[in-house]
Amino acid sequence: xxxxxxxxxxxxxxxxxxxxxxxxxxxxxxxxxxxxxxxxxxxxxxxxxxxxxxxxxxxxxxxxxxxxxxxxxxxxxxxxxxxxxxxxxxxxxxxxxxxxxxxxxxxxxxxxxxxxxxxxxxxxxxxxxxxxxxxxxxxxxxxxxxxxxxxxxxxxxxxxxxx
Amino acid sequence: xxxxxxxxxxxxxxxxxxxxxxxxxxxxxxxxxxxxxxxxxxxxxxxxxxxxxxxxxxxxxxxxxxxxxxxxxxxxxxxxxxxxxxxxxxxxxxxxxxxxxxxxxxxxxxxxxxxxxxxxxxxxxxxxxxxxxxxxxxxxxxxxxxxxxxxxxxxxxxxxxxxxxxxxxxxxxxxxxxxxxxxxxxxxxxxxxxxxxxxxxxxxxxxxxxxxxxxxxxxxxxxxxxxxxxxxxxxxxxxxxxxxxxxxxxxxxxxxxxxxxxxxxxxxxxxxxxxxxxxxxxxxxxxxxxxxxxxxxxxxxxxxxxxxxxxxxxxxxxxxxxxxxxxxxxxxxxxxxxxxxxxxxxxxxxxxxxxxxxxxxxxxxxxxxxxxxxxxxxxxxxxxxxxxxxxxxxxxxxxxxxxxxxxxxxxxxxxxxxxxxxxxxxxxxxxxxxxxxxxxxxxxxxxxxxxxxxxxxxxxxxxxxxxxxxxxxxxxxxxxxxxxxxxxxxxxxxxxxxxxxxxxxxxx
Numbered sequence: 001x002x003x004x005x006x007x008x009x010x011x012x013x014x015x016x017x018x019x020x021x022x023x024x025x026x027x028x029x030x031x032x033x034x035x036x037x038x039x040x041x042x043x044x045x046x047x048x049x050x051x052x053x054x055x056x057x058x059x060x061x062x063x064x065x066x067x068x069x070x071x072x073x074x075x076x077x078x079x080x081x082x083x084x085x086x087x088x089x090x091x092x093x094x095x096x097x098x099x100x101x102x103x104x105x106x107x108x109x110x111x112x113x114x115x116x117x118x119x120x121x122x123x124x125x126x127x128x129x130x131x132x133x134x135x136x137x138x139x140x141x142x143x144x145x146x147x148x149x150x151x152x153x154x155x156x157x158x159x160x161x162x163x
Numbered sequence: 164x165x166x167x168x169x170x171x172x173x174x175x176x177x178x179x180x181x182x183x184x185x186x187x188x189x190x191x192x193x194x195x196x197x198x199x200x201x202x203x204x205x206x207x208x209x210x211x212x213x214x215x216x217x218x219x220x221x222x223x224x225x226x227x228x229x230x231x232x233x234x235x236x237x238x239x240x241x242x243x244x245x246x247x248x249x250x251x252x253x254x255x256x257x258x259x260x261x262x263x264x265x266x267x268x269x270x271x272x273x274x275x276x277x278x279x280x281x282x283x284x285x286x287x288x289x290x291x292x293x294x295x296x297x298x299x300x301x302x303x304x305x306x307x308x309x310x311x312x313x314x315x316x317x318x319x320x321x322x323x324x325x326x327x328x329x330x331x332x333x334x335x336x337x338x339x340x341x342x343x344x345x346x347x348x349x350x351x352x353x354x355x356x357x358x359x360x361x362x363x364x365x366x367x368x369x370x371x372x373x374x375x376x377x378x379x380x381x382x383x384x385x386x387x388x389x390x391x392x393x394x395x396x397x398x399x400x401x402x403x404x405x406x407x408x409x410x411x412x413x414x415x416x417x418x419x420x421x422x423x424x425x426x427x428x429x430x431x432x433x434x435x436x437x438x439x440x441x442x443x444x445x446x447x448x449x450x451x452x453x454x455x456x457x458x459x460x461x462x463x464x465x466x467x468x469x470x471x472x473x474x475x476x477x478x479x480x481x482x483x484x485x486x487x488x489x490x491x492x493x494x495x496x497x498x499x500x501x502x503x504x505x506x507x508x509x510x511x512x513x514x515x516x517x518x519x520x521x522x523x524x525x526x527x528x529x530x531x532x533x534x535x536x537x538x539x540x541x542x543x544x545x546x547x548x549x550x551x552x553x554x555x556x557x558x559x560x561x562x563x564x565x566x567x568x569x570x571x572x573x574x575x576x577x578x579x580x581x582x583x584x585x586x587x588x589x590x591x592x593x594x595x596x597x598x599x600x601x602x603x604x605x606x607x608x609x610x611x612x613x614x615x616x617x618x619x620x621x622x623x624x625x626x627x628x629x630x631x632x633x634x635x636x637x638x639x640x641x642x643x644x645x646x647x648x649x650x651x652x653x654x655x656x657x658x659x660x661x662x663x664x665x666x667x668x669x670x671x
Contacts, residue, residue, distance in 0.1 A: 009593075012589065012592070012593060013593060016589055016590075016593055016595070020334050020338065023338065023341070024337075024341070026358075027341045027344075027356060030355065030356040030357075030358055031344075031355065031356065034351075034353055034355060038623060039351075042615050042616075042618045042619035042623070043614070043615045043618050043623075044351065045348045045350070045351040045353045045355055046355070047615075048340075048344065048611045048614065048615070049341065049344045049355060049356060052337050052340050052341050052344070053341060055333070055337050056334060056337045056338060056341060059330050059333045059334040059337065060334060062330045063330055063331060063334065066330070077592060077593075078387070078592075081389075082387045082388075082389075085386050085387055085389050086383055086386060086387045086588070088386075089382070089383060089386040089556065090383060090584075090585070092557070093379070093560055093581065093584075094581065096560065096561075096564070097564065097577050097578065097581055100564065100577065101574055101577065105561075105564070105565065105568065109561050112557060112560075112561065113554075113557055113558070113561070116553065116556075116557045117553060117554065117557075120553055121551065121553030121554065122553075123553075131554065135558060135561060139561075139565060143565065143569065147214045147217075148217070149213060149214060149569050150572070151565060151568060151569075152568050152572070152574070152577075
């Protein structure tokens, strides 16, 4: 590996072990709101989750130990080049989710496809818009009209009277 | 043979125009899903699932399982022509399939792959037909402790046999169980682990988790590699297929070995991915032509393909008869069964024979349909892959989020799908297996109920898991498997023997 590492594998192993450990701790913390012992009708509501959470914490500690003191070659989690590609793909998705929540999925889809095709794919705006609209029309035909499953709509659709 | 009678009854259910049409649609959608990287079988079935909620369960399961078969086949097309596995379970097919295609034997490679896959699937279905009666009768003797022991065994085999890091597998399983406990507790009715968020009251849907882990996560991995499709062109002709079919019996050893490995890995929850790797590894070790492996040896295509499909079909047996899914896709379908109001397990065979045997009969037909369709549509789907990924990728993203929305029409689900996409990306890169997480999420509630009912029966004594020979044997096996990594280490230390380990692969 001659490529520059953006994040090393060891760093990511540690971060992940900490994250799963935190999730385990949260599960334990959430379950002590309930009885974690023995109720009138056998194991109470918190019994199972509390022990699951504790085991997650233990497993995460073991993974943390392996990551800190285990043998590991200096391997790469993600190189700068890969990191750029992943972010270039993930950030527009994030944008798509946010726009969809406010403007509905049809507009979200059109804007998202337009954006990625024009700014990342290098397509002309007309083609990008056409594809976005085509996908939105297909969505409308397949989901609400054919299968009677409504999609998330925004103020525009409501104003146009589309469900 | 009352099974045979039931099977004929099943054919009566499956052989209607409507159901055959559903099979065709399912297989075609499945091939599409299998061909496209980032859209795999578990994720494809998940996205289609909400559309089946209003359908009759028999029709719904025929549609979804046909999609599964199609996806298993479609994954091999891309492996052979493009050297890019469309499915994790067709990774092993690239080793010899793509070299064959590059040497101008693309048609042979594809025909070998699909025909042997069809053979493996057929063996899987025959095993289900023969064994299901016996397994259900056996399972009818189960009560809560036995069920908990079997669940425990299923997860123990992930830790002991999967070949992935056992501690990471354990954490993955436990996270699945923890997510399963979120929301309303079925026994006491109290709300657990919602942390005051109303959004969590309904719990975390396994469908959303699958869309995130298998869909978005897989896409992020695909993008990271900056892949380019530079495929080999293939024209499939009937004479070419028939010539390959005539050569197929020569590879009978690989066919039978692959099917057996596949069926075994499908019934024990190893899944198709592990099965295909194991079968390829075995073939490479024992074949007379092992020197050619990796350079375009037909046996190197046949071995993983038979096992892949044998496992895919056989995974239905423990799902139907015991309520334990043998692969991630089977887990999703089992979740679907419960949503349709069916309770997987031995009683399903007694209460809904039309459902069970209709499904089994449709598996015979669906796989034959799939072999024919996948051979006929190779050029079409190869053309789809020539569409630049800058267009395909985002369209798949949109489809994934539509799927996430249709699950429950809830806005936070979109965030969950995105979040689990990031989790899936990180987990896959760090070799945390994600399939056990999904399995634990689907059967988490059932496992907890089984445990709590056992504890009620025994007034809190763990000895109930050794109360009779049946539950005792299962529990002992499970404990052996869970601690297998330790035993393997001990054996290595004491005798200096290296224990065989399967390649560390993520289980589909």
